[in-house]
Amino acid sequence: MDVEGTTFESYDKFRYANMNDFEDIFVAMSKVHTSTHDCTIFDMIGNGSKETMHSAMISFLINPNSHEAGAYCLQEFMKLLPADRVGVMHEAVNKVILEYDLGPVIINEHPKGGRIDIYVEDAFGYVMAIENKIYASDQECQLLRYHNTLEDRKQPHTLVYLTLFGKTPSKYSLGSATETIQTPLSPDDVITLSYGKINNWLTAIKGKCNSSIAYNIEQYQCLIQKLIMKETVINTLLSSGNNYSCAVKIAEYIEDCRIGLKRMFIHDLKEALSGFATNVIDDGKIVGLSIDLESNVKIDVLIDWRLYISCKEPDLIDVRLENGTWEYVGSYDEYNFHDCSSQVKRYLSTRNDGNPVVADVASYLRSKFRLKL
Numbered sequence: 325m326d327v328e329g330t331t332f333e334s335y336d337k338f339r340y341a342n343m344n345d346f347e348d349i350f351v352a353m354s355k356v357h358t359s360t361h362d363c364t365i366f367d368m369i370g371n372g373s374k375e376t377m378h379s380a381m382i383s384f385l386i387n388p389n390s391h392e393a394g395a396y397c398l399q400e401f402m403k404l405l406p407a408d409r410v411g412v413m414h415e416a417v418n419k420v421i422l423e424y425d426l427g428p429v430i431i432n433e434h435p436k437g438g439r440i441d442i443y444v445e446d447a448f449g450y451v452m453a454i455e456n457k458i459y460a461s462d463q464e465c466q467l468l469r470y471h472n473t474l475e476d477r478k479q480p481h482t483l484v485y486l487t488l489f490g491k492t493p494s495k496y497s498l499g500s501a502t503e504t505i506q507t508p509l510s511p512d513d514v515i516t517l518s519y520g521k522i523n524n525w526l527t528a529i530k531g532k533c534n535s536s537i538a539y540n541i542e543q544y545q546c547l548i549q550k551l552i553m554k555e556t557v558i559n560t561l562l563s564s565g566n567n568y569s570c571a572v573k574i575a576e577y578i579e580d581c582r583i584g585l586k587r588m589f590i591h592d593l594k595e596a597l598s599g600f601a602t603n604v605i606d607d608g609k610i611v612g613l614s615i616d617l618e619s620n621v622k623i624d625v626l627i628d629w630r631l632y633i634s635c636k637e638p639d640l641i642d643v644r645l646e647n648g649t650w651e652y653v654g655s656y657d658e659y660n661f662h663d664c665s666s667q668v669k670r671y672l673s674t675r676n677d678g679n680p681v682v683a684d685v686a687s688y689l690r691s692k693f694r695l696k697l
Contacts, residue, residue, distance in 0.1 A: 468499035490518030631659035
């Protein structure tokens with residue numbers, strides 16, 4: 325039988341060929357390191373991709389005068405740079421300045437001026453100048469201008485070009501793309517550094533910091549991992565036409581997948597609570613169970629983005645809920661069905677192997693309401 329000129333046999337071949345494309349993209353994406361979905365302070369204030377925020381965090385930690393870890397953080401940072409290409413940065417640091425002004429930008433045969441993202445100068449005049457690039461584009465002769473200005477001032481220095489993946493600075497920044505430049509910088513005149521190495525540095529130093537700084541470092545590491553993951557995913561999806569086409573198709577069905585996931589979990593939870601009177605709630609967005617308790621009180625176990633419990637009259641059954649009439653099951657993002665938290669991922673991976681995640685939730689509900697169910 326033909327459907328618009330296509331036999332079912334040829335349709336099956338087409339369908340399986342496309343499924344192979346999906347499998348290829350899934351394999352590629354599985355190699356991407358996925359970071360935690362915990363909400364950090366940077367997510368809350370919405371400046372996670374702003375270079376000035378990253379520069380402020382790094383410069384604070386580099387500065388021996390900013391915290392009780394002293395010069396240790398600076399010393400560990402210097403270990404990220406190749407020893408044969410770096411001068412000696414003394415631990416007695418005079419200046420750590422953000423957006424350090426080198427004077428007005430001048431583009432001629434000897435360009436100079438501009439603002440260095442992170443400027444570090446020790447007591448002997450040695451300078452480490454860090455240009456921090458996450459999403460911003462290189463400016464004309466940018467690194468060459470910094471180099472020339474510091475050279476004119478007779479200041480020995482190291483130029484560091486910090487990017488998400490440690491890429492080489494552009495010819496536009498080095499000056500070799502500008503015809504009037506007599507002596508452009510060589511890529512070898514600049515040390516490249518990735519945020520992956522910054523993440524390793526943060527791991528190395530946080531044990532030497534006090535608990536509040538260490539906590540902030542962990543939050544910052546989470547942000548770095550998210551940024552790296554985001555760019556890796558984008559690069560993977562744009563690496564071929566098939567990858568991008570598959571991503572578009574997946575995006576078309578993702579909301580259907582989310583509602584299907586909620587329904588599947590609630591179905592499994594209903595079975596795990598089969599000894600109790602339960603009714604399914606499903607409005608096409610929120611899916612859950614209504615469980616009848618004593619005294620004509622009921623609790624609703626619901627999934628919107630996250631899994632939570634709701635009860636209009638918890639006092640009647642002598643139960644305390646964290647937010648008065650409702651609370652999340654587990655921590656805030658422990659059961660995040662929208663973004664696939666680690667517990668949701670575990671649920672899908674172990675559903676046919678004892679379904680321990682659903683068993684844990686059922687056990688939690690029995691324990692919390694053990695005198696009432």
